[in-house]
């Protein structure tokens with residue numbers, strides 16, 4: 408049995424192929440096709456994903472045989488993972504290629520696009536959204552705006568989750584594995600977070616991870632788990648202001664308290680623009696006879712109350728809905744001096760169908776999975792003047808817009824605005840504005 412297993416290990420070889428790379432997938436990897444020929448086996452055509460490659464490039468790739476299950480230990484849950492692929496040589500590079508500044512780019516699972524000119528990252532993201540709106544959303548000519556750039560597309564992340572390896576070193580995990588790549592700096596993390604990471608890397612940290620958050624507008628930093636005395640001291644000596652259980656961040660002129668497990672937008676300068684877009688989306692083209700101070704707006708998936716707080720002085724009443732207990736606690740604290748925000752705890756899909764208030768507009772900012780069908784059904788059953796849909800996953804955005812705008816055509820899609828919250832990565836954020844179709848009466 409042992410001999411068989413050793414034979415299998417030896418069989419897991421690396422094959423080299425010289426190929427011309429195809430288009431980038433939605434995950435930001437280039438594609439390639441190769442034929443694997445083995446003795447006494449039919450030739451096999453493999454469709455591969457090639458990280459850190461660009462369309463049209465002529466490259467040599469290494470393709471590792473995927474692992475096979477150990478004999479006698481085949482689990483029903485075992486699934487072969489796609490073969491690991493990496494570029495070993497670039498023969499003809501794309502004119503859009505730039506030098507990726509990060510030494511672990513291509514291996515690390517964090518960034519996918521550091522090697523692509525930033526301008527091209529933006530057009531690629533717009534193209535992806537357009538494709539998804541056409542294919543999944545069934546919009547023939549989606550009203551898609553140009554992607555809004557991040558002025559400084561580096562060192563923008565105000566929070567990082569670092570994994571800790573067996574030796575206690577912090578880092579990020581290698582793509583498709585749990586292997587930790589120890590790091591003292593990451594080019595998309597805020598400079599203050601990198602300062603903290605440099606300090607942490609001098610100590611043996613407890614597994615499995617450490618979360619570092621930084622308030623760009625306040626200068627406050629929060630680490631979870633809380634650090635021992637000697638680490639805290641070094642962090643302070645590095646010029647960092649460390650908070651205990653909560654920290655604050657500023658956005659749109661307001662201060663938000665945030666606990667470690669509450670969601671908050673990760674790119675503060677882009678979030679400022681996003682808040683403006685949400686407000687404009689609700690206020691623009693409003694029929695003149697309606698005074699915003701008379702309107703009720705629902706902020707669904709409200710987090711710590713980000714949009715709710717910033718909308719509160721424009722509208723008469725805000726109803727905010729959120730399921731996370733820690734975000735709800737923060738939202739209550741953040742709205743403590745504002746008397747026209749009502750915060751409801753629960754899942755949007757449970758709370759919304761039973762809401763008896765007369766609602767005029769919606770802001771929905773769900774997680775990547777998008778909205779549950781019952782949320783969309785409720786929006787169709789009780790159509791409102793305007794919906795602003797903030798999305799961090801354009802495929803689920805396209806799916807949900809298809810439901811809201813097609814079928815009985817309750818809403819019309821006014822605009823979809825890609826906004827680059829996550830430069831150097833394949834993640835795409837969009838703000839979509841929907842208007843109730845004129846023939847729909849409440």
Ligand SMILES: C[S@@+](CC[C@H](N)C(=O)[O-])C[C@H]1O[C@@H](n2cnc3c(N)ncnc32)[C@H](O)[C@@H]1O
Pocket residue numbers: 669670671672708709710711712713714728729730731734753754755756772773774799
């Ligand atoms: C993308 S975040 C948006 C938060 C907020 N709008 C902001 O900009 O800070 C999504 C939020 O929805 C919450 N959430 C996820 N699923 C939910 C559900 N089914 N019902 C209510 N809230 C949910 C999460 O806890 C998270 O706070």
